[in-house]
Amino acid sequence: MTVKRAAGAVLATALLCTGAVACGGSDDGKKANGAGSGETQSRSQVTEVITAAYEKTAKAKSAKVEMTMTAPKSMGADAGEMKMSGVMGWDPTVMDMTMTGSALTEGDPEAPEKIRMLWLDNVMYMDMGAAAAKDMDGKQWVKMDLNSIAEQAGDEKLAKQMTGGLDSMNQDPAQQLAMLLDSPNLKHVGPAKVDGVETQRYKGRLSVKEMMESNKGLDEVLGKSEREELFKSIEKSGIKGYDTEVWVNEDDYPVRMDIDIKSPEGTVKTSQKFSEYGAAAKVTAPPAGKTFDLMDMFKELEKSGAGTGSDSGI
Template sequence: MTVGVVRGRRGRQRAAGAVLSTALLCVGAVACGGSDDKSDNAGESGRTQSRSQVTDVITAAYKKTSAAKSAKVKMTMSTPPGEMGKAMGGAGEMKMTGVMGWDPTVMDVTVSGSALTEGDPEAPEKVRMLWSDNVMYMDMGAKAAKDMDGKRWVKMDLNAIAKQAGDDKLAKQMTGGLDSMNQDPAQQLAMLLDSPNLKHLGSAKVDGAQTQRYKGRLTVKEMMESNDGLKDLLSKSEREQLFKNVEKSGIKGYDTEVWVNEDDYPVRMDIDIKTPEGTVKTSQTFSDYGSATKVTPPQAGDTFDMMKMFEELGKLGKGGSGGGTDSAF
């Protein structure tokens, strides 16, 4: 294999690895969606509501949020070091701001934070991520563009990747995964309704607005049973295996707090996942429900197709013109 081919291949491998790790982080940030500050005035209590009243409020919030289909979002997620940090793509803090929509999934967000560069100092410090028609586009920055024909945008069509692999089951999981990846506030509220200990914590102000604060806890098993998306993606035996794997990780459950304003919209949602290595904290604030979420993909001339990169690495892995049998990764 010639020196030029080797360098080109290494560049492609480096770019592919950076893209995949960044995609994992971005997807993790979107899918999990805390800080220790629970509100501007968390001590303000007010009259506690009964369980039936709580159910009515959260149900109303679910209906309003489902109908809105989109909102502006700001999110902060912190992940402790250790195995959990590795599983999420990197420990540290992640921030996300932008607009996201659900039913169908669409988004235009910017992800930043120490978790992006924790495992790779060459990784971009921030990534703009677009999601449209089940395809993700990521602006990987000028450094990555050097290994991608000068193109800083990467296109990842996971459906196409799965189909190219010839795995119908994987393709189905990818399709379902794209639909359920965006854990929008409506889905979170629906799962919160299944919490057996859902309760009202009183009134509180969030960004100056009066809200009512609620909290519920779901065990791993309860969460999985509430998540209809898992039933579409995985067989019963696969769900049982996933449950066992999560149990082995030491995760006991999910604590969710939500602040609902006077218009029945959730304006803040915190999710804490306690692990033996520390707590994964996610805090999201929502505003401007019903905001326009039309996403315009980058020009094809500015985009590097990840599928083509995989195909190219596969050919290079066969030794190119100079022999050799190294694999692409």
């Protein structure tokens, strides 16, 4: 249960960052102006600032990150707060993050209070700690291969969405900025300080339909009918839209980005702070001899008749 809870928490955050709110963006080469102004900026000025931030972030390809994700109590087992800090890279996606928070430990007193998570080649590795190793053949690292899990589910569309989607969207805050550029109500809020740094604050909102229409990455992995099915599925979940706010410093880099996803169960809030753009993001997979592959567990469950569907809690 501890492994499954941690895996679910990590997967939710990872998919949120890589797919749920990412989209293709502008690449028109405009340069920011007015970012240091305390006056309200015009739409053209706002577009130039966010475009410049997009270009600078895309070029940096990595940064140090502090992330907090909060889900309301109404979401049941998925509720609570999760914090992640470390370094991440995009194009390609790599992460070396440490997780803490009530989302890991709520309802499970034996769950580790801190988990290190690595992401490399669409595979997540989680260090569950020495205490958990006794239940995993003496291995304290858990491996989640997203490609293999999708294939094991026997759902070709799921596999295509998960593998292709992650490949095309990456773990890329530049894509979050690209999404913001496509918001019809993008606007400048005003000056603000973030941890003592002078910034300009911007916000915008996309409906589910607008998000999918602007998400060029989906064109690479889904056909028209598959896109329609995905849209209906998201609509059925009751998600109303995606609200994004970003704070841009005088060097055109985003230093903070907040994303709220509204649903009938409440709002899932994600806040990220970025620093040291271009920081080294080198990730090495843990030794195979110290790694417990979740696919092996799934296969055992399948043999025993438990399956890998929702009834098994996976």
